[in-house]
Amino acid sequence: xxxxxISIDEFRNRLKAQGVSDRVHMAVKCPLCKTVQSLQxxxxxxxxxxxxxxYIGFSCLGRVTGAGSPRKEPDGKPCNWTLGGLLHLxxxxxxxxxxxxxxxxxxxxxxxxxxxxxxxTVSETAGAA
Ligand SMILES: [Zn+2]
Numbered sequence: 001x002x003x004x005x006i007s008i009d010e011f012r013n014r015l016k017a018q019g020v021s022d023r024v025h026m027a028v029k030c031p032l033c034k035t036v037q038s039l040q041x042x043x044x045x046x047x048x049x050x051x052x053x054x055y056i057g058f059s060c061l062g063r064v065t066g067a068g069s070p071r072k073e074p075d076g077k078p079c080n081w082t083l084g085g086l087l088h089l090x091x092x093x094x095x096x097x098x099x100x101x102x103x104x105x106x107x108x109x110x111x112x113x114x115x116x117x118x119x120x121t122v123s124e125t126a127g128a129a
Contacts, residue, residue: 005093018113025117027108030060031090032070033079036112037061040120057105058083
């Protein structure tokens with residue numbers, strides 16, 4: 001793994017560049033299991049918006065769905081990883097306005113973010129019916 005840093009401005013620009021319809025659909029990727037996840041993913045999992053804000057980009061969606069530890073190879077399912085643990089296996093760090101460095105899940109590609117929005121929008125509709 002190679003670690004890299006981006007500025008908070010670049011971070012925001014890359015999220016904007018995902019082209020999703022709402023902030024809740026802006027997507028990140030767990031560094032261990034590579035699951036693409038957004039605020040909406042956490043809300044769909046039942047966390048409520050406030051908690052979702054605390055998890056996103058820092059703890060994997062699997063933390064709230066009862067997933068197990070990361071597998072040796074990503075298998076397409078979430079894991080229980082959090083950047084708050086002892087092992088620091090993240091790749092991306094964001095440097096804020098004050099020069100402070102924050103470990104963060106990587107930003108998903110626009111394709112990944114839009115696919116996730118479509119998926120979460122469908123399950124939302126299904127849940128309401
Ligand atoms: Zn994960």
